[in-house]
Amino acid sequence: MTPRMTLKTTTYLAAAMALAVTLAACKTVGPDYTRPAATTPDAFRGADPAAVGRSLGEEPWAAVFPDEVLRQLIAEALANNLDARIAATRVLQATAQLGITKADQLPTVTGQVSGQGQRGAVFGGTRVPTIGIAQASVGLAWEIDFWGKYRRATEAAQADLARTEWGQRAIITSLVSEVASQYFLLRALDLQLEIATRTLASRDESLRLTVVRERGGATPLVDVRQAEQLVLGAKAQIADVQGRIEQVEHALSVLLARAPGPILRGQALVEQPRPPALPPGLPATLLERRPDLQQAEQQLVAATARIGVAESFKYPQIGLTGSGGVASTSLANLLTSGTWAIGTNLVQPIFNAGRNRNRVALAEAQAQEAALVWQGAVLQALREVSDALVGYTRQREVRSNQEALVVAATDSRRLADLRYRGGATSYLEVLDSDTRLYIAELGLVQAQLAELSAYVEVYRALGGGWTS
Template structure:
């Protein structure tokens, strides 16, 4: 009973004695609410957040959903991130193996039939010899060096898992950004083509008036100048569309080609009063924050690895074997050999190496603490900037819509005045150019508003959820 109790006590001591600090999350005081546009604050009692929603709920365009779904399946960065997780899973197994004894076995055999002249001299003929052996070795983890190393390896594994989720989140953002950009270019191309038709009609009309002597040649040249200004925009827009398609195809893991981008509602206004939740939720949702924390956990574990090397290291090895000079007595118990060896090693002088390793581990942990805190502060900034962007891009789009309405009416009135002889053709050209520019700028404002939703969703840590 005494020996059994002592063995149990020893096993508990071996399992529980680990030098080095246990991990504690650093204290971070998040703000009670996010700062929005013009110093407005979000509702601190609202715990629901668009960041918790699946990407298919946030981006409801069927074309975009199909693109994101394909990208998450085929994107090379997503696949690479998944392989890195598998690599680290294997590394955890490799690191953890140091905690256990090793066991190996082997055997040798020899047989030979000698000539009679030699056989008489040797004795028995034919000759036979063989042996089997087993050996074991173990370095008990008295001070937790190997367990701390495993703890660090597991933290690195979780770091890779969160890195993989960050890649998924980034791919969702990039695909959505590319899609909205293409739809904006599509709309600008449509506006340019419509403008070309209207200006071509103006050139034809002005040419007839010039040929009839009702208008000077300068009016025709100005009309042509206005036409070619619009026609020169079309090839540039077509180039940008095709380049964006190729970029999007790369995100999809596909060769250059076309993609579907016809949804008429892609640039619709972003819903107002999007739920953001509270800042403290980001600590459990954003992959970059959780990845930084796992880096910190690993650094904390390395302190224990460094401290354990200051203490004595015990190594135990044992071997057993059987052998004989004839096949019949190969397994004879009288030919067995058993031995065991134990060694205890204590570092006495290593020129400051151990102290340097410990100081390095502590400094790296302090660095990771600062990196963790910086990542959190950066996340709060990202959400605040995104909220400001959503608000201001909506305001810009609304003002741009008013500008387009005014420019359309000014262009209509200018043409009426010109046809009535009350003004020169220069006024028509000026109002027409203003309208064209305002229409293009409105599309840009709509694009920026659509992208503000992408930015806010990304800032809140959304997009990696299955």
């Protein structure tokens, strides 16, 4: 191929590609995405009107959970948790898939070089000359994206990537909430164990005094047996709580991607944060904040784009091909002779039994389903936030009432013990008041845990946790 021919060929190829790019930008079939209407109230039901300011969901988890040990556990979980790491690999997969899809918009260029030699034979004392052939060729194939098939496919792949990224954030949000919930449960069990141990010590002392009184004839043997029942009940409770503590430690260990083992403790249950009011922000902002809502919307974006992909099959597919090559029996002449060709092709579907029409119908139905899924997710998210806000408010009331109950039960237990020692009542009253106090104290622990769990749920429902 002469230099002049090379320049001419290059000019033809450049002109053809420029024309193809111009044609490809002409039209994109299929609908453009618009967000469907979503019903969002002006305020969340259950929100405290006095709770104003930045939404709790916008706060980083390190600010929401000030317990330093809990912060360390959350950070470790985010770094090592297997579900979080799997989510990160899915983002990498979606990124690679987007690159593959984008590549479909560009030409495919291939090159080939080959050579062959043949040694000549000897005939009648004369050797036939050795023959060598060298060949080099370049090929180009490009389906022009005239109807936007590949551009719509790229839109769908970009939405899939965004959906995967929001999916990763959803897992992070759930992970932060789960670690915090399990940690608070662990601290609640620690407090229950402390109460049971203290109660056992008190009941042991009461049993000792009852035995002394029985031996002195001041009280019947039945009182001793009743005191023994209280001691044995406390011991059984201690064993049960100790087993549950170890099981929660195991659950936390798995979240941290550790083998089951002990978990470090920080602040006590009663020292954990209990804000009087939680600002939820505006319901409309929840659509932008919650990862699961963004996931559902990106699914709808991708489904909408794939309608355009399906539509494009109804129109002609326009392709551009080009090839050029050189061949010579001498390396010296390899670049002085050659061939080239440029061509286009057009394929128009004529009859395919309704395949293309049904492709479009399928894509449209999938988009309609995705829209309904997103709208349902919005309503469910609004419900979860309202439920969590109501739960937090009511659990604060329960905890306050339970605290008063413990105060009353403590005083009742003290008075019953004084009456028994003074001979004014039977040991049955002491037994009853002791049992009531123990139940009230355990009930207070449960109320404190429920309040903290509601606090975590408000944070999760508002889409908090994926920013540190």
